[in-house]
Every structure is written in C-alpha cells, then in structure tokens.
Amino acid sequence: MTSSSQSTRVRFAPSPTGYLHVGGARTALFSWLFARHTGGTFVLRIEDTDFERSSADMVTGILEGMRWLGMDWDEGPFFQSQRLELYAQTASKLVECGHAYHCFCTREELEARRSSATEAGVVPRYDGRCRTVSITDAKARIAAGERAIVRFMVPREGVTVFQDGVFGRIEFANAELEDFVLLRSDGIPTYHLSVVADDLDMRMTHIIRGADHLSNTPKQVLLYQALGASLPVFAHLPLILGPDKTRLSKRHGATSVMAYKEMGIVPEAFRNFLALLGWSPGDAAKQVGAPDREIFSTEELIQIFSLDGIAHSNAVFNNEKLAWYNTEYIRAYDPSRLLPLIEEEWKAVNYRPTRSREDVLAAITLLQPRTRNLKDFASTFLAYFGDQFKMDEAAAKKFLSDAAVRTMLGELGDRSAALGDFSEASTEELLRCYAAEKGIKAGALINGARVALTGQAVAPSLFAVMLCLGQSTVASRLKAAAALIV
RNA sequence: GGCGCUAUCGUCUAGGGGUUAGGACGUGAGAUUCUCAAUCUUAAAACACGGGUUCGAUUCCCGUUAGCGCUACCA
Numbered sequence A: 001m002t003s004s005s006q007s008t009r010v011r012f013a014p015s016p017t018g019y020l021h022v023g024g025a026r027t028a029l030f031s032w033l034f035a036r037h038t039g040g041t042f043v044l045r046i047e048d049t050d051f052e053r054s055s056a057d058m059v060t061g062i063l064e065g066m067r068w069l070g071m072d073w074d075e076g077p078f079f080q081s082q083r084l085e086l087y088a089q090t091a092s093k094l095v096e097c098g099h100a101y102h103c104f105c106t107r108e109e110l111e112a113r114r115s116s117a118t119e120a121g122v123v124p125r126y127d128g129r130c131r132t133v134s135i136t137d138a139k140a141r142i143a144a145g146e147r148a149i150v151r152f153m154v155p156r157e158g159v160t161v162f163q164d165g166v167f168g169r170i171e172f173a174n175a176e177l178e179d180f181v182l183l184r185s186d187g188i189p190t191y192h193l194s195v196v197a198d199d200l201d202m203r204m205t206h207i208i209r210g211a212d213h214l215s216n217t218p219k220q221v222l223l224y225q226a227l228g229a230s231l232p233v234f235a236h237l238p239l240i241l242g243p244d245k246t247r248l249s250k251r252h253g254a255t256s257v258m259a260y261k262e263m264g265i266v267p268e269a270f271r272n273f274l275a276l277l278g279w280s281p282g283d284a285a286k287q288v289g290a291p292d293r294e295i296f297s298t299e300e301l302i303q304i305f306s307l308d309g310i311a312h313s314n315a316v317f318n319n320e321k322l323a324w325y326n327t328e329y330i331r332a333y334d335p336s337r338l339l340p341l342i343e344e345e346w347k348a349v350n351y352r353p354t355r356s357r358e359d360v361l362a363a364i365t366l367l368q369p370r371t372r373n374l375k376d377f378a379s380t381f382l383a384y385f386g387d388q389f390k391m392d393e394a395a396a397k398k399f400l401s402d403a404a405v406r407t408m409l410g411e412l413g414d415r416s417a418a419l420g421d422f423s424e425a426s427t428e429e430l431l432r433c434y435a436a437e438k439g440i441k442a443g444a445l446i447n448g449a450r451v452a453l454t455g456q457a458v459a460p461s462l463f464a465v466m467l468c469l470g471q472s473t474v475a476s477r478l479k480a481a482a483a484l485i486v
Numbered sequence B: 001g002g003c004g005c006u007a008u009c010g011u012c013u014a015g016g017g018g019u020u021a022g023g024a025c026g027u028g029a030g031a032u033u034c035u036c037a038a039u040c041u042u043a044a045a046a047c048a049c050g051g052g053u054u055c056g057a058u059u060c061c062c063g064u065u066a067g068c069g070c071u072a073c074c075a
Helices: A022-037 A056-068 A084-096 A107-119 A135-143 A191-201 A211-226 A257-262 A267-275 A282-288 A298-304 A319-332 A335-348 A357-370 A374-378 A393-399 A403-417 A424-438 A442-454 A462-469 A471-482
Strands: A009-012 A041-046 A075-079 A100-103 A149-152 A159-164 A168-173 A181-183 A206-210 A233-237
Touching: A009 A022, A009 A206, A022 A041, A022 A056, A022 A206, A022 A233, A022 A267, A022 A298, A041 A056, A056 A257, A084 A100, A084 A149, A084 A181, A084 A191, A100 A135, A149 A211, A159 A211, A159 A233, A168 A211, A181 A191, A191 A211, A206 A211, A211 A233, A257 A267, A267 A298, A267 A319, A282 A298, A319 A357, A335 A357, A335 A374, A357 A374, A357 A462, A393 A442, A403 A424, A403 A442, A403 A471, A424 A442, A424 A462, A442 A462, A442 A471, A462 A471
Parallel strands: A009 A041, A041 A075, A206 A233
Antiparallel strands: A100 A149, A149 A181, A159 A168
C-alpha cells in the first residue's frame, strides 16, 4: 500500500448528454478497478458545461448504470455547472500571466476564415491575431460592452510531450495546435479548461479516459505547464467498435448499458465481459489461479488489474461472447441471489408466481444449467412457477396432435395421482411400464408429457421436471392434456 | 487534407529474435441422451504488405496500405 500522500486519485467524468454507453462504462470500470487496486480514491464528476445538451435525467441514468455494474464512488458526484467560478478564475489567472488572451473575433469572422482556408487547401487554424491586443485595451473593450472569448496562447514552436500510461511517449508539434478557446463569450468554460482546472483542484493523479482524447491531451498538458502544475499520468483506452468495426453507436442497437439489463444480461456477466475487452491480465492471472481462465470475480479483477495489460488497438464488441458470459454467470448464481433478478423480469411482464418460495427456488436450481438469459424465466420457463403459462403451439402440434397419445397422457395422470411414492425413479418406472403395456414407445409419451407439463418442447429431464412440479400439478396437467384440442 | 494512434485465427486476446504461434467465444464433426442445452472428445481457423537489421524476424527499424481518433465559442 502506498502512503496517503501519494495515494492515487482517479475520476470518471461523463458528460450527461446521453445515457451511460458501453464505452463510458468500460472507462468507468477501468478507472474504478485501478482506484480499488491501488487503494486510492474514486471520484465521480459530471461534466455538464454544455447546458444545451445536458440533462438531469441523463445524470440519473449514468448513476443507475454505474450502480448496476457494481461500481461505487468515494467522492461526488460533483457538477461542473456548479463550479463555474473556479474556471473563470483559472482563465483570468492565465490571462494575467500572459498564457492566454482575449479574442474579439466573431463567430462569423472565424467561420469565414475557416472556409476560405479550407478552399485554399490550407489547414484552418486560428491565426492568433488578437494576441496583439493588450490586456488594458482588452479590458476597456469588454467594459465598453464588446463580447470576447479567452484563448490559450500556444507556443509557435517546440513540441509538447507526455508519457501515456498505455501508449508510452507521445509527442505533438506545437505548430499543429491552434490557440484554442478556454472561455466562451458567455463565460462558460470549454472542455479543456474545465477538465484541467478540476483535475488539478481535485488533485487527480491518473486520468483514465478514451483514446478519443489522445489528440486533446497536448493542449491540456500545455495548460498544466502554464499553470505551473505537474502532470498527472494520462492513460488512454482504445475504443470499442461495433460489429462493422466502426465506432459503437446507436445504429449498432443497444449501446446503453441499461439496455443490456433490459435484454436480460446479468450485471456480473457484463462487468466481466467489459473488463476483458481491451485489457488482459497476462501473467497476473496466475495470482488467482488458472492462467487461461476468463471468468473473474470483481475481487479478482481488483487484485490483478493493471494499466500494463491495456491493449493498444480498438476492440470489437462481441455479442456471442457476452451471451456466453451471461450463461456462465446465471448458472453459477446462488438461486436465492438470482431470484430477485428474476422477480424483476416477472414484474416487467406482470407475472406473479403461485408456488411457494421453496418450490420456486427448486425450480430455479433445475432450470439454471440451461438458462442463457434472464428473460427465459419470464417466458419459456413460466410453467415451473405457477399454472399461468402459454402452451407453445408448434410443440403441441408436434407431440400432442395424436389423440391416442393425449388420452394415454390423461390416463397416466390418473395413475400418477395414485402413486404412493412420487419420485424420479417411480415416475419413470410408471411411464415406461405404461408405455410397454400400451405398446407405444416411451419416447412418444415422454415428449408428449413434456409439452403437457411445461408447455415447451424443450425442458430438463422429464422426471426431474415431474419431481419439481409435484404430484398434484403433474396429475392435473396430464389429465388436462386428454381434453386438449390440438 | 493535416496530425496522432493502431495492425496475431471470424471476434476477444497471450506471446515474443529460434515456439508444433497458446487460450477463450463462435463454427464443423463425433460421443452421450426422453427433447434441447450442458458435458466430453475432436477439427478447421491468424502473425496486413514491402524493404531493411540479423546466422535467423511474426517479434526490432523504416515505408506502404488499411482502420480508428482529433482537427468547434461539444465533451
């Protein structure tokens, strides 16, 4: 453990202009994992300086998504919209010490110059013409009511270098950068100003964020230097792409993490999947057991997570692998922990189980090994939790269309009601003897019984199902089969 | 266009100057079975291309190509 003076401080700083998307969730997860691994502090900061596009609902949604994935935070959420004073002060400090200046160019002028530069085949970049306006002149003009923005004065020459925690040494020529805007004419800061002012004020030691910010970083490094501050460690995460290898977005379907919850994904599965997207433990996996394992508990992830294992290239989101993780996690759940999640699904379809909690838990245990998705419990598995369920038409057609079979199932229902000892062995014996007696293949009766009992052509072993449902339910559903019209 | 980043099976990845280039998901085949999963066995599947450096390059260097990102008074 590091001493408190050098302990890490990491933040997740989403902008509430949308829900918590997959990329944001992974950034949050890696930041959180890093903070927990190093015994540091995890701060949540909402970057809502774009009032037009930000909304309180999105903030709620982001927090909901983080909680769903099991992430907690030690400080915040802080809102940049409530910290405007800090940014204004930082901007004037920069102006006072000559690192920034007021710019009186209008949007229209800027726009015109940009388009003519583009036409001329020149890289459009602010020419720095307002650099020559003295501070006293600028103040006078502002006092007279002129609108101004504050720009950072980027050195014309030299290079800006930083050591990225993922990509290593990154160098940009200052000549490539333009005098970027710090404060807009309405006094609201731009991203570059607010992010640096806050990260400094909140004493961040590590900035973990998407690689889309890599090109922004030299500007921010320049800001740190102008402010006389030492640099945090920047660690940029490669992006997550959709199946078509373009950036994951709405057109790829669900990109909000909560959409995955709604699709029946279990949070641990999603967290595990996300953790291994663009990161791999390498040799550290040996610390927690088999080196080839891909299933890691949250505690294990915290133990073995490190910036070193972060990939340098973008990763494609793989729905099949997510589905596999979901299957694995659902199977491994303790039934009593799975039950609340299933109850949410039931609630969503207005279903209430009529069986006792013990019976419900037993049914879950029986069903777990063959569940791929939480939704199964609220659809094809309903027959295990009460008498309110739908008969799958195709299954009925396939296995119950023979009236003779239906009649036999009814008779079997009578006989099972009379069974003294109702067990897997006794029900199987009953059915097989009855089949032999009637000269019908046991399989035909088994398939028919399965549909009569579960409404589905697919189910666990029939006799395990019978035991799970109980003698009276089995008897009545089999007897009902005799009266069925297929 | 400029700048930056990246490049191992279809996908996620391990590896690293000499390896049968390893694993996972998915896919094919077989076994098992009362259905379907599961399970077990098994198979196919990759170092983008071209130059260097070197005894030797998939690994290091350069270039090409491709992909992605940034290029706002968005974040």
